[in-house]
Amino acid sequence: MLGQLLISQQARAGGQLEEPLADSVRTALRAAVANGAPPEPHFNNFESRLQYLRWLGAMSDRLxxxxxxxxxxxxxxxxxxxESKRAGIEPSLLLGLIQVESNFRQHAISSVGARGYTQVMPFWTRVLADGDANQxxxxxxxxxxxCVILRHYLDRENGDxxxxxxRYNGSRGKAPYPDAVLGARSRWVFAGV
Known part of the structure; x- marks a missing residue:
């Protein structure tokens, strides 16, 4: 039974590579992950809130x-x-990444041990948090x-x-993974956001 559960929960994620991080980068990433602000969107005006509600309705139907x-x-x-807005990433990109990484399964585990929706490798919890990979x-x-890891890689690759x-997938320079995420992203694009 447990074996069937694990097989059904596997995702196709590749292995993010653990790379040495400068102390300043490690500190910034830790602060970004540790900030436990609740996910409450804030809007400067009524139009922004309306755009969010329209996006929410459209994405809800697709999901x-x-x-x-x-x-x-x-x-x-x-x-x-x-989380995507907080990290300066398009929500459609994050949704495309989640679709490819875990197919929207919260408890997905890849063959290399990456976990959850965004298929984060457990070493990141040691690098950025308390080491508890179950989180x-x-x-x-x-x-x-x-989002924090993808933002880090975007910064490291000068926005490429x-x-x-x-880098996120551990397949830097190879097209299949980026092409899959970018293709999936197109399903989640919402005009006006």
Whole structure:
């Protein structure tokens, strides 16, 4: 039974590579992951809030086949919005990455041990947090780690999304993974956001 559960929960993620980090980078990443602010979107005006609600409705319809309960979709999408905006990443990119990495399965585990929605390798919990890899199954924690790591790779690759996605997957310079994420992202694009 446990073997069947593990096989059904595997994801196709590659292995992010543990690389040496400068102390300043490690400190900045730790601070970003440790900031436990709740995922509450804030809006400067009514139009921004309306845009978010339209996005939420459209994404909820698209996500329904993967998450049937409205309350679960709403919490998940609200967290995706919050964490992606917090990291300066498009929500559609994060949703495309999640689709490719875990197919929206919270408890997915890849063959190399990556965990959760964004398939974060457990070494990141040692590098950036308390070392408890089980926290990668917590929705907000996993999405925050995924966004912070992708933002780090984007910065490291000077904004080159193709190369950053390759680093994220441990396949830097190879097209299949970045192409898959960018293709999946197109499903989650919402005009006006």
């Amino acid at each position: 329904r086949p993967k998450k049937s309960e409205w309350s679960v979709r709403k919490e998940f999408l609200g967290t995706v919005w919050y 990668l199954f917590h929705m907000q924690t996993n999405l925050r780690f995924g 999304l193709f190369m950053a996605l390759g």
